[in-house]
Amino acid sequence: AQSVTQLGSHxxxxxGALVLLRCNYSSSVPPYLFWYVQxxxxxxxxxxxxxxxxxxxxxxxxxxxxxxxxxTSFHLTKPSAHMSDAxxxxxxxxxxxxxxxxxxxxxxxxxxxxxx
Amino acid sequence: xxxxxxxxxxxxxxxxxxxxLRCVPISNHLYFYWYRQILGQKVEFLVSFYxxxxxxxxxxxxxxxxxxxxxxxxxxLKIRSTKLEDSAMYFCASSxxxxxxxxxxxxxxxx
Numbered sequence: 001a002q003s004v005t006q007l008g009s010h011x012x013x014x015x016g017a018l019v020l021l022r023c024n025y026s027s028s029v030p031p032y033l034f035w036y037v038q039x040x041x042x043x044x045x046x047x048x049x050x051x052x053x054x055x056x057x058x059x060x061x062x063x064x065x066x067x068x069x070x071x072t073s074f075h076l077t078k079p080s081a082h083m084s085d086a087x088x089x090x091x092x093x094x095x096x097x098x099x100x101x102x103x104x105x106x107x108x109x110x111x112x113x114x115x116x
Numbered sequence: 117x118x119x120x121x122x123x124x125x126x127x128x129x130x131x132x133x134x135x136x137l138r139c140v141p142i143s144n145h146l147y148f149y150w151y152r153q154i155l156g157q158k159v160e161f162l163v164s165f166y167x168x169x170x171x172x173x174x175x176x177x178x179x180x181x182x183x184x185x186x187x188x189x190x191x192x193l194k195i196r197s198t199k200l201e202d203s204a205m206y207f208c209a210s211s212x213x214x215x216x217x218x219x220x221x222x223x224x225x226x227x
Contacts, residue, residue: 032214043207044159044218051214090159102147103161103172104216 002027002093006107014115019078021110023065023091026072031093033074034104035065038088047089050074061085086114118142120219122208128225129198137193137222141210148191149209149216150183152176159207165191198226 007022025031035047048059055067061084065076074091088111092104121140129135141148150162163173165183182194191210195202203226209216 034215036218043220044209046215046217049215092159102211102216103149103164103174104151104159105161106159108158 002031002095002105004091004093004105004107006089006091006110008110009108010111010113012113012115013081015083016080019063019076019081019085019112021076021089021091021112023074023076023107024072025074025091025093027093027095029095031095033065033067034092034094035059035063035074035076036090036092038090038109040087044090047076081112081114083114083116086112088112120208120210120217122206122219122222124222125220126223126225128227131200131226132197135195135198135224137195137206137208137224139191139193139208139210139219140189141191141208142217143189145210145212145217147171147211147216148183148185149211150193151207151209151218152204153207153221154201154204162193198224200226202226 003026005024033050036044037047038044047063048057050057050067058064063078065074067074088109090109091107094104123138148165151159153159161174163177164171180196184192205221205223207221208219
């Protein structure tokens with residue numbers, strides 16, 4: 001079984017400040033990890049993914065995340081927040097090691113507010 | 117850039133009615149999925165579809181739900197007799213080997 005925990009349902013930062021959104025996962029097999037962003041009244045857009053290659057992955061809009069196996073974490077960061085980053089962010093896990101098991105398990109989401 | 121599309125964007129229906137939600141996956145993808153997101157809650161997996169059959173389904177996906185790929189491009193989710201608790205945003209996704217790409221969703225409201 002797999003699960004995802006996102007600490008902090010709401011995070012508020014000032015424009016230009018560091019963004020840190022936390023994600024911890026649980027998986028009995030090597031995980032594939034994803035961050036998706038959801039803007040108001042829109043679908044889920046892929047930000048970045050970890051699929052067992054480099055542990056530090058870079059995504060769109062200046063976001064990056066680091067896979068830390070020892071901490072079972074995949075936290076999302078951005079050095080400098082922009083007003084347009086205000087959205088809901090979802091961490092998700094799956095594993096392609098289990099035959100046929102491809103469903104994503106999502107965290108509860110973190111709503112990011114950016115203050116001017 | 118190819119994208120997943122979904123129709124309709126919004127649907128309002130009466131309890132007990134059948135609804136069909138439609139999706140056009142990315143053309144060279146082989147895996148298709150439906151997820152739902154009840155307002156204020158997390159995104160939940162419903163079903164995955166590969167090689168013209170269901171490959172995995174969650175406990176949410178009971179006998180009221182069915183999926184079909186009626187032709188080479190569409191992928192549909194049918195809810196036979198809608199309940200109030202079926203009100204949610206329904207997302208279709210398709211994937212290559214690794215990454216699922218999501219459509220914009222259909223917001224279903226059951227009255």
